[in-house]
Amino acid sequence: xxxxxRVNGEQVVVDDVKARSTLLDVLRDQLNLKGAKKGCxxxxxxxxxxxxxxxxxxxxxxxxxxxSGRSVLTVEGLEVGGQLDRVQREFIDRWAFQxxxxxxxxxxxLEALVREADSNPGKFKExxxxxxxxxxxxxxxxxxxxxxxxxPIVETALLILxxxxxx
Amino acid sequence: MPFNIQSLEHYYTxxxxxxxxxxxxSNQDFIPIAGGSAIYIFSAKGLLQDIRGFVSLSSLGLNxxxxxxAYIELGAMxxxxxxxxxxxxxxxxxxxxxxxxxxxVRSVGTVGGQLCTCFPNFDLNVALLALDAEIMxxxxxxxxxxxxxxxxxxxxxxxxxxxxxxxxxxxxxxxGLLSGYSKAALTAHGFSLISVGVALEVNRGFFExxxxxxxxxLNTSPVRLKxxxxxxxxxxxxxxxxxxxxxSALSEGALNVGTxxxxxSEYKRRLASVLIKRTILRVVxx
Ligand SMILES: Cc1cc2nc3c(=O)[nH]c(=O)nc-3n(C[C@H](O)[C@H](O)[C@H](O)COP(=O)(O)OP(=O)(O)OC[C@H]3O[C@@H](n4cnc5c(N)ncnc54)[C@H](O)[C@@H]3O)c2cc1C
Numbered sequence: 001x002x003x004x005x006r007v008n009g010e011q012v013v014v015d016d017v018k019a020r021s022t023l024l025d026v027l028r029d030q031l032n033l034k035g036a037k038k039g040c041x042x043x044x045x046x047x048x049x050x051x052x053x054x055x056x057x058x059x060x061x062x063x064x065x066x067x068s069g070r071s072v073l074t075v076e077g078l079e080v081g082g083q084l085d086r087v088q089r090e091f092i093d094r095w096a097f098q099x100x101x102x103x104x105x106x107x108x109x110l111e112a113l114v115r116e117a118d119s120n121p122g123k124f125k126e127x128x129x130x131x132x133x134x135x136x137x138x139x140x141x142x143x144x145x146x147x148x149x150x151x152p153i154v155e156t157a158l159l160i161l162x163x164x165x166x167x
Numbered sequence: 168m169p170f171n172i173q174s175l176e177h178y179y180t181x182x183x184x185x186x187x188x189x190x191x192x193s194n195q196d197f198i199p200i201a202g203g204s205a206i207y208i209f210s211a212k213g214l215l216q217d218i219r220g221f222v223s224l225s226s227l228g229l230n231x232x233x234x235x236x237a238y239i240e241l242g243a244m245x246x247x248x249x250x251x252x253x254x255x256x257x258x259x260x261x262x263x264x265x266x267x268x269x270x271x272v273r274s275v276g277t278v279g280g281q282l283c284t285c286f287p288n289f290d291l292n293v294a295l296l297a298l299d300a301e302i303m304x305x306x307x308x309x310x311x312x313x314x315x316x317x318x319x320x321x322x323x324x325x326x327x328x329x330x331x332x333x334x335x336x337x338x339x340x341x342x343g344l345l346s347g348y349s350k351a352a353l354t355a356h357g358f359s360l361i362s363v364g365v366a367l368e369v370n371r372g373f374f375e376x377x378x379x380x381x382x383x384x385l386n387t388s389p390v391r392l393k394x395x396x397x398x399x400x401x402x403x404x405x406x407x408x409x410x411x412x413x414x415s416a417l418s419e420g421a422l423n424v425g426t427x428x429x430x431x432s433e434y435k436r437r438l439a440s441v442l443i444k445r446t447i448l449r450v451v452x453x
Contacts, residue, residue: 018175019221055248056270063178065180066223126254138266141270142272
């Protein structure tokens with residue numbers, strides 16, 4: 001089967017998508033985007049996280065055919081004109097990764113949260129109760145870092161959100 | 168292998184409920200797919216080897232969220248995150264249970280998909296049992312309305328006949344309802360070992376209505392603990408009443424739990440009793 005979707009801002013058509021293919025299969029094997037990783041396959045490690053229509057999803061369990069007509073953002077799509085985006089730069093500056101395997105997933109989850117804050121700051125209080133540390137935990141809890149480098153990741157998230165007047 | 172559904176060949180996206188039901192009733196090896204997140208778990212566990220087709224429920228217009236004085240009405244395809252973000256005035260047990268689900272799963276998982284698993288360790292199931300939700304079921308023509316306890320026939324056994332799907336749910340609203348949810352799990356975003364949802368009505372210092380639902384690593388779908396409810400109803404809202412009522416969760420017949428690699432049955436019963444006590448004390452403000 002064929003699907004047509006937006007990936008990192010570009011409209012693409014992918015042929016030969018199987019009923020059982022996942023979005024992760026299509027991204028890695030057919031579109032050669034290797035940023036999203038295959039980690040646990042179903043337990044919730046978060047390494048495969050991408051953004052679909054502004055929400056973070058586990059692409060390893062997202063049916064590829066369900067992505068037809070949608071807009072997908074992967075870690076490769078964050079860079080603009082050779083410039084890494086804010087979340088990526090902050091991850092580097094603050095050493096918020098060790099082996100790096102989980103990093104694209106964490107970055108996309110945080111990216112989704114930052115965009116959520118930008119699009120509707122009032123929502124944070126209404127939906128999540130307003131305590132920024134809890135909101136960050138909620139956004140990142142579906143991610144595992146086997147090097148256990150959680151502290152700098154959480155600190156990076158708190159820093160970026162506090163600059164938006166959320167703390 | 169991702170999506171270990173080796174035999175899967177078809178993926179249909181019908182436009183009407185009738186069409187979806189007729190595809191399902193004429194093909195025994197087709198199943199509905201909503202968010203697909205639980206299907207993925209079944210598949211990874213080898214439970215879906217013989218499935219030949221998916222019937223996607225995404226284009227049937229089952230995503231309404233409505234509130235009236237009497238009911239909260241939700242389409243089966245409303246996702247956990249959409250419900251969380253909706254401006255409906257939601258009972259606390261509902262919001263707290265939704266927040267116990269990992270965010271990436273909330274983005275795709277649906278109300279109907281979760282209900283149809285009848286899994287005891289899925290949080291929304293427990294909250295909806297505490298809230299006495301009614302399930303709208305159709306085989307294409309008529310819609311029947313069924314209580315959640317009857318709907319939860321057993322784990323992976325919703326009360327659906329071949330070709331039937333859930334189109335939505337109705338959650339009765341009660342004025343002044345006091346409700347809350349607590350979950351104990353072994354990891355930050357793990358499935359619950361035990362979870363508790365309570366929905367209480369208090370009048371002049373007495374418990375007038377009480378629904379206490381328990382989920383977790385049970386051998387059954389989530390259950391109501393009628394012993395605990397009876398020990399609350401008609402009694403004064405005191406610490407003593409609550410402590411005594413929560414003790415009935417310890418009795419042998421109350422919960423059908425076994426010993427597994429994570430916890431013994433005694434431990435699960437004790438945990439249920441403690442969570443019931445704490446949740447009720449918290450929601451009544453003691
Ligand atoms: C990594 C991970 C972690 C999770 N952690 C939690 C957690 O902490 N707490 C929690 O509560 N849940 C958790 N879940 C479970 C998640 O909430 C459920 O998978 C989700 O609610 C199911 O909804 P879905 O729309 O994806 O269902 P699907 O997977 O699409 O469907 C589930 C089942 O229901 C059937 N079905 C779906 N919709 C209908 C319908 N309308 N009518 C008839 N049949 C239907 C399908 O055929 C299938 O058998 C987790 C899941 C994953 C993958």
